[in-house]
Amino acid sequence: MDYIKIQENGINIVFGITEKNQLKLLHFSKADFNESDICKFGPECKQEDLGRKQQFIEEAFQLVQVSLSGYNRPYEKHGNKHIVTAPGYMLTYAGMDDEVNETGRKLTIYQEDKEVTHVCVETVMQFYNGTSMVRMYSTVKNEGDEIQTLEYISSFCYTGIEKEGNGNSDSKMRVRVPYNGWQKEMSVKDYSFGDVGLAQTQPGVYQRTSQVFEVTNTGNWSTKKYLPFGYIENKEAHTSLFWQIEHNGSWHYEISDQNTHFYVCVSGPTEVQSHWFKQLAKGESFTSVPVAVGVANDCYEEALGQLTGYRRQIRRPNKDNENLPVIFNDYMNCLFGDPTTEKELPLIDAAAECGCEYYVIDAGWYAPGEWWDSVGEWQECLERFPGGIREVTDYIRKKGMIPGVWLELEVMGINCEKAKQVPDDWFFVRHGKKVYDRSRYQLDFRNPQVIEHVNEVIERVVNDYGVGYIKMDYNIEPGIGTEINSDSVGQGLLEHEKAYLDWLDNVFKKYPDLVIENCSSGGLRIDYALLSRYSIQSTSDQEDYRNYSTIAANSATGVTPEQAAVWSYPMRQGNKEEVIYNMINAMLLRIHQSGHLAELPDDRLSLVKEGIACYKNIRSDIKTAIPFLPLDIADNEDMWVCSGLKLKDKAYLAVWKRQMEGKNNKRRNMRGDACSETTLSIPLGTLPFANDDIKANCIYPVNEPVDYDVKDNILTVIFDKPVMARLFKLW
Numbered sequence: 001m002d003y004i005k006i007q008e009n010g011i012n013i014v015f016g017i018t019e020k021n022q023l024k025l026l027h028f029s030k031a032d033f034n035e036s037d038i039c040k041f042g043p044e045c046k047q048e049d050l051g052r053k054q055q056f057i058e059e060a061f062q063l064v065q066v067s068l069s070g071y072n073r074p075y076e077k078h079g080n081k082h083i084v085t086a087p088g089y090m091l092t093y094a095g096m097d098d099e100v101n102e103t104g105r106k107l108t109i110y111q112e113d114k115e116v117t118h119v120c121v122e123t124v125m126q127f128y129n130g131t132s133m134v135r136m137y138s139t140v141k142n143e144g145d146e147i148q149t150l151e152y153i154s155s156f157c158y159t160g161i162e163k164e165g166n167g168n169s170d171s172k173m174r175v176r177v178p179y180n181g182w183q184k185e186m187s188v189k190d191y192s193f194g195d196v197g198l199a200q201t202q203p204g205v206y207q208r209t210s211q212v213f214e215v216t217n218t219g220n221w222s223t224k225k226y227l228p229f230g231y232i233e234n235k236e237a238h239t240s241l242f243w244q245i246e247h248n249g250s251w252h253y254e255i256s257d258q259n260t261h262f263y264v265c266v267s268g269p270t271e272v273q274s275h276w277f278k279q280l281a282k283g284e285s286f287t288s289v290p291v292a293v294g295v296a297n298d299c300y301e302e303a304l305g306q307l308t309g310y311r312r313q314i315r316r317p318n319k320d321n322e323n324l325p326v327i328f329n330d331y332m333n334c335l336f337g338d339p340t341t342e343k344e345l346p347l348i349d350a351a352a353e354c355g356c357e358y359y360v361i362d363a364g365w366y367a368p369g370e371w372w373d374s375v376g377e378w379q380e381c382l383e384r385f386p387g388g389i390r391e392v393t394d395y396i397r398k399k400g401m402i403p404g405v406w407l408e409l410e411v412m413g414i415n416c417e418k419a420k421q422v423p424d425d426w427f428f429v430r431h432g433k434k435v436y437d438r439s440r441y442q443l444d445f446r447n448p449q450v451i452e453h454v455n456e457v458i459e460r461v462v463n464d465y466g467v468g469y470i471k472m473d474y475n476i477e478p479g480i481g482t483e484i485n486s487d488s489v490g491q492g493l494l495e496h497e498k499a500y501l502d503w504l505d506n507v508f509k510k511y512p513d514l515v516i517e518n519c520s521s522g523g524l525r526i527d528y529a530l531l532s533r534y535s536i537q538s539t540s541d542q543e544d545y546r547n548y549s550t551i552a553a554n555s556a557t558g559v560t561p562e563q564a565a566v567w568s569y570p571m572r573q574g575n576k577e578e579v580i581y582n583m584i585n586a587m588l589l590r591i592h593q594s595g596h597l598a599e600l601p602d603d604r605l606s607l608v609k610e611g612i613a614c615y616k617n618i619r620s621d622i623k624t625a626i627p628f629l630p631l632d633i634a635d636n637e638d639m640w641v642c643s644g645l646k647l648k649d650k651a652y653l654a655v656w657k658r659q660m661e662g663k664n665n666k667r668r669n670m671r672g673d674a675c676s677e678t679t680l681s682i683p684l685g686t687l688p689f690a691n692d693d694i695k696a697n698c699i700y701p702v703n704e705p706v707d708y709d710v711k712d713n714i715l716t717v718i719f720d721k722p723v724m725a726r727l728f729k730l731w
Contacts, residue, residue: 001057004096005033008105010132011295016057023093023111024061028158030132030239030295037163039260056259060159062088063109064121064138065265069149069277071117079210080272081256082152082265087113091121103313104129118144119280133294133310135246141285149487150278151271155291156243159263161255162193164237169193169200169262172236175255176300176633177215178227178557183542185523186227186554188633198255198262212256218274220442220493221477221520222248222527227558232264233298240296242303246314247289248529249497250274250480250490266291269490275480276490289529300633301686304556305626311528311560316508320515320535321562324590324619326355326612327536329471331362331406332594333543333569337371339364340384344392350597352399354605355612358469358515359396360404365389373439376412376419378457380465393466404469404515405461409454410500411440411476418453426450428482428496430489435478442478444492445499446485458507462514471538474520497529504533517565523551526558536590537563545569545582546723549656552585553634553643556627561589561645568611569595570604577724579604580701583611584654584725587700588622588645591615607701614700614727621647628653630682639665640680648688650731652699653715655680659722682715684730700727 003026006013014027027033039056059075060083071086091111099106104127112120123138136156142148162169175196179187193199196213215226222228228245230253243266245251250269255262268289269276278286292310296302315321328351335343339361351359367374368383380389393403412419412427419426419441426449428435428442435442443450461467481493508514518525518534522541531537537559542548548566555564566586570579572595579600586592591612597605625645630653634641644653657680659665675681684694696710706726707718717726 006107008127008134009129011127011134015063016061017093018057020058021092022058023063023091023109024057025063025158026061026160028293028295029164029241030297031164031237034164038160059084059089060259060261060263062091062157064088064091064111064123065152065154065157066091066119066121066140067150067152068117068119069151076208077258078208079212081212081258082154082254082267082270083258083263085152087117087119090116094120103127117148118142118146119148128310128313131294131310131313132296132306133292135290135292135314137288137290139285139287140280142280142282145282147282148280150280150286152267153286153288154265154267155245155288156266156293157263158241159258160261161232161241161264162234162262164234164239167236169198172234173262174233174235175213176231178229180223180225180227180523180526180558182224182521182524183540183547184636185526185540185542186551186557187636188554188557190633193262196255198257209257212254214252214254214273216252216273218250218269219477219479220249220497221474221524222251222529223558224477224524228527229557230264230266231300231303233300235298238298240298240300240303242294242296242307244292244307244528245289246292246528246532247497248501248525248527249493250276251289269494271488271490274490275488276494277488278491279487301627301629304629308556308560308626311531314528314532315560316533316535318535319513321623324562324622325357326591326593326615327358327360327404327469327565328356328401328593329360329362330594332541332567332592333571334594334596335362335364337363341387341392345395346598347596348392348396348399348401350605351593352401354593354597354609355616356593357401358404359399359401360406360469360471361389361392362406362471363473365405373413374415375408375440376416378407378409378461389465397466402468403466404471405465405467406471406473407457407461408473408475409457410443410445410474412443414439414441422449425484428478428492429484430479430482435482437476437478440476442476442482444482444484445496445503451503454503458511462511468513469515469517471517471519472534474525501529501533504530508533523558531559531563535563536565538565538592539589540567542567545578545585546658546660547636548585549581549641549658549725550634550636550638552589552654553641553656555589561625561627562623564589565592566590567592567594568608570597570600570608572596572599574604576604576607576704577721579607580611580704581656581723581725583608584656584700584727587611587615587727588643588652588654610702611700618652618699621645621650621652625652628687630684630686635666637663637666639677640675642680642682646687650689650729651687653682653728653730654725655682655717655719655728656725657719657723678720679716679718682717683713684710684715685713687730689731695731697729698726699729
């Protein structure tokens with residue numbers, strides 16, 4: 001076998017070219033390649049076993065899995081695994097281009113099947129300077145005369161994820177699952193392979209399980225159950241492999257076994273999971289969704305650091321992520337979708353007094369009374385704003401802030417008058433009927449008339465209402481897709497999602513200074529198809545500030561800190577520690593201030609002002625810092641939560657303590673450091689400036705006492721109240 005070895009940005013990649021001229025991805029790791037890792041048959045390896053090596057390599061290690069309808073898959077795959085695909089296993093190597101562009105090195109790999117299906121496959125691997133990550137996608141093209149039906153195509157497929165090291169996978173392999181959900185975003189869990197049904201049998205024995213560990217989304221809420229992110233680590237080899245699926249709809253990844261190895265396959269929509277297929281006539285092609293893949297040591301914090309740097313590179317350049325302005329929004333634990341001029345004016349005064357720089361009028365500004373099922377036209381409501389909404393937005397600008405409004409442009413309510421007048425092809429349709437969800441219809445952005453409609457709304461709110469910020473919400477799940485003008489409902493959904501991204505690109509091109517927040521019932525579309533365009537992401541609709549600390553602490557799994565909007569909503573009936581906790585939830589990310597600020601007593605309002613002032617002093621560091629997780633991931637049941645941001649010469653660390661009725665209140669510390677109901681010891685040794693003389697200072701709040709000490713690269717804090725939080729600077 002001939003090898004092609006690629007070493008770039010700390011990633012070691014090895015391709016093999018077989019005697020049959022087939023390309024195999026044999027290695028993708030931080031570790032060096034060891035040929036003997038490819039086939040291991042245990043300590044009593046027999047000579048005849050070596051002959052199986054060629055068979056194993058022939059059956060597995062495909063760079064791309066491609067499945068077309070009507071072709072045999074001769075090797076055993078067991079169940080719904082996306083391996084041994086046809087023509088995936090038949091592709092032969094046709095060459096490689098190796099070039100360098102402004103982003104970094106770029107490989108373009110060509111494969112083809114000239115004998116049976118007459119398709120060719122082109123795989124792009126784009127490296128990014130300064131990160132150990134590569135973005136991958138593949139394009140399959142039909143060069144034959146017969147129509148081909150594409151059922152599956154991978155964006156990343158790698159066999160041998162466990163191969164480094166001598167121990168079996170049960171002892172050395174871990175997988176982290178990024179659960180997501182309404183008010184429970186960013187809930188990361190750590191499992192062994194055995195915990196998720198992937199226990200290894202005897203090392204070297206040919207495994208034939210039908211068990212597949214699947215993480216899948218089907219529908220238009222891209223992160224309603226999981227984030228589109230995966231992380232595997234090998235504790236023996238001290239390596240990790242991680243990936244991010246950059247798609248705003250249906251996606252899938254799976255981990256299972258093949259030929260004594262474990263593999264991972266990552267893709268967009270599939271026929272089995274997503275009701276998706278695409279027909280390709282002669283000359284037609286299809287490109288898979290992009291997937292970014294990275295390598296690191298077996299350290300989750302290090303992986304998130306690489307991912308954060310990569311996300312910053314692929315994001316649309318914008319002033320919002322440079323300046324990190326403070327945003328007030330009138331919704332959460334405040335007006336809750338019932339705005340009026342009378343209610344807004346005192347809030348505007350209070351927000352300006354506290355130092356907010358944007359002021360957003362949330363839901364309800366467009367209709368009187370109950371408005372849920374009538375949305376869709378987005379005209380100002382004079383019953384709520386007798387002098388017009390422009391009177392209020394002008395007042396916001398007079399107070400030195402930029403006004404914003406809430407929109408949900410992708411839907412129309414079933415009682416919207418315009419929805420009753422337009423044809424069905426404005427909407428998703430299945431089985432000949434418009435698709436309903438929560439008394440809403442889903443607009444189809446492939447329809448040019450829909451684009452005209454939403455463009456008119458944007459023009460009106462920006463030019464007529466004087467808006468510079470839009471909170472773009474999305475509160476339905478229209479399911480598997482639409483049957484109109486599409487081979488499959490899944491393909492209809494995919495085409496709609498691409499059309500939505502194209503529309504969004506055009507909006508930012510026309511209004512480059514407009515800030516648009518990505519919101520989907522909080523964080524149910526946290527994906528980098530959208531976040532490479534949107535500058536800011538709503539992380540949650542969590543209404544209990546104590547639960548929000550977990551979301552804030554784990555937020556780097558889903559989004560860069562300067563894009564992660566976190567609510568801070570001091571309660572009417574609260575105390576100083578409640579205000580402090582609320583503020584610290586947001587102060588290392590993006591502040592989404594809310595709450596009835598005009599009704600807070602002076603001592604509690606002063607803590608809001610102090611928090612915002614402190615944030616403005618440190619926000620220039622936030623946009624370049626990377627995650628710091630001295631206690632590893634946070635859990636919803638943890639009493640103690642801790643996370644921060646680090647730079648070369650300093651770091652910021654948020655520490656929370658919560659004792660809540662009805663919770664286990666685990667005094668958990670995953671790294672085994674000292675922890676009790678009042679005291680927490682936090683290791684600082686991974687900081688780039690760690691030494692015997694690390695200094696710490698509580699920078700918020702300044703005048704509320706707290707006991708802490710730093711010694712031997714450990715910060716020890718004593719929180720003597722049931723609910724407390726403090727923000728520290730380390731240097």
